[in-house]
Amino acid sequence: MQRIPRWYTVAALCAIVGWTGTAAAQLPVCPQPEPDAPYYTACLASGRFLVASTLTNLAIDQLLKPEGAPFYRRPREVLESLSTKDLLEKNAALVDFLGKLEPVKFSAIDTSTGMLQLDTAEDLRTLETTVDVGGVPYDISVKLPARIEGGYWRTPGVLQMAFWEGRRATFGVKSAGIIDMEAQIDCLVVSTDGIRAVTADPSTPDILIRFDGCP
Amino acid sequence: MSVAAFVRIGAGAAVLAVTFGAAACSQPAPQKCHRYDALSLTRDNAFAGKLEWKEKRMIDAAPERIEVAMTVIRPIRGPIELVHVVGDVEEDHWTLSVPDFNNVPTSLCWIAPPNGTPNCGASLQNVPFSPLGYYYLRPGDNTVLEAGLSFYLCD
Numbered sequence: 001m002q003r004i005p006r007w008y009t010v011a012a013l014c015a016i017v018g019w020t021g022t023a024a025a026q027l028p029v030c031p032q033p034e035p036d037a038p039y040y041t042a043c044l045a046s047g048r049f050l051v052a053s054t055l056t057n058l059a060i061d062q063l064l065k066p067e068g069a070p071f072y073r074r075p076r077e078v079l080e081s082l083s084t085k086d087l088l089e090k091n092a093a094l095v096d097f098l099g100k101l102e103p104v105k106f107s108a109i110d111t112s113t114g115m116l117q118l119d120t121a122e123d124l125r126t127l128e129t130t131v132d133v134g135g136v137p138y139d140i141s142v143k144l145p146a147r148i149e150g151g152y153w154r155t156p157g158v159l160q161m162a163f164w165e166g167r168r169a170t171f172g173v174k175s176a177g178i179i180d181m182e183a184q185i186d187c188l189v190v191s192t193d194g195i196r197a198v199t200a201d202p203s204t205p206d207i208l209i210r211f212d213g214c215p
Numbered sequence: 216m217s218v219a220a221f222v223r224i225g226a227g228a229a230v231l232a233v234t235f236g237a238a239a240c241s242q243p244a245p246q247k248c249h250r251y252d253a254l255s256l257t258r259d260n261a262f263a264g265k266l267e268w269k270e271k272r273m274i275d276a277a278p279e280r281i282e283v284a285m286t287v288i289r290p291i292r293g294p295i296e297l298v299h300v301v302g303d304v305e306e307d308h309w310t311l312s313v314p315d316f317n318n319v320p321t322s323l324c325w326i327a328p329p330n331g332t333p334n335c336g337a338s339l340q341n342v343p344f345s346p347l348g349y350y351y352l353r354p355g356d357n358t359v360l361e362a363g364l365s366f367y368l369c370d
Contacts, residue, residue, distance in 0.1 A: 037245065039243055052323070154255075155252070
């Protein structure tokens, strides 16, 4: 499995040359998919439209904000705007957890790239709860570092976020007969075709949520 | 639905989104089709870039396609051209008629193989198509702020 930390290379080069060249910054920061590798998969038919809207809003902030001005995303507000009341009520612990998280800070470097950061309070660095999806219970565990931090590369069709070592979140999800996994997330690719989460441990399959071909 | 939350809180919500928004997790398995994000074309690189392509896979049949994602100031003022050069030869030249949809500043154009469904009037004429090469964008009379190229390939 290819695990090239391209973002580190780009960051190191930029530090050396004082960000005088931009050509390297125009390349993706997450590893390309591996056709023969196994993936944990899920399907979300309506995902394409939701992500398209998100990527458009991100493009507007990235391109039109004054230079040097960061922009923010609040997790709970987004969740509430996209979830049904019933789903929110059934999963109050998760909603409450997301609501307590600070906004994610995005700081653009150029048209395509930037840095992201999320500081977490000490009492919000672990979560163990059960969520209900369609009547099926899933045991969820979350372990967050004091700061989630990384770099991103984007176009109007994709957002890639590479998280630095020691600044990554770890997740577990378990449901009898359906899934049992725990993984640290190294890189996240959000596009209009789906969402791909690259795990830090090569022996743990990556996660793919497809937006087409859903049953 | 938590997909946007997944996007916005980054890895912090990855598995939460898997379970909360898309419950059909299954045992790990290889996938037939994959998206390869390749280039960003912006003012920073004069809307041009070279793509090294190490995959053996090529585009030859739907649903495979090239996706050109663009942020363009509205209204659209005529076609936008994308040129593909291999070596010194202009291999492909696509004229994209970008739909002006509700003044949304971003657009996705699919350049599809002959049996596919292009949505901006441009198709792949020469298949199989290898993504390898040099690409540049000609905005015409439009103010293009950025573009991204990706390739959707299947086994």
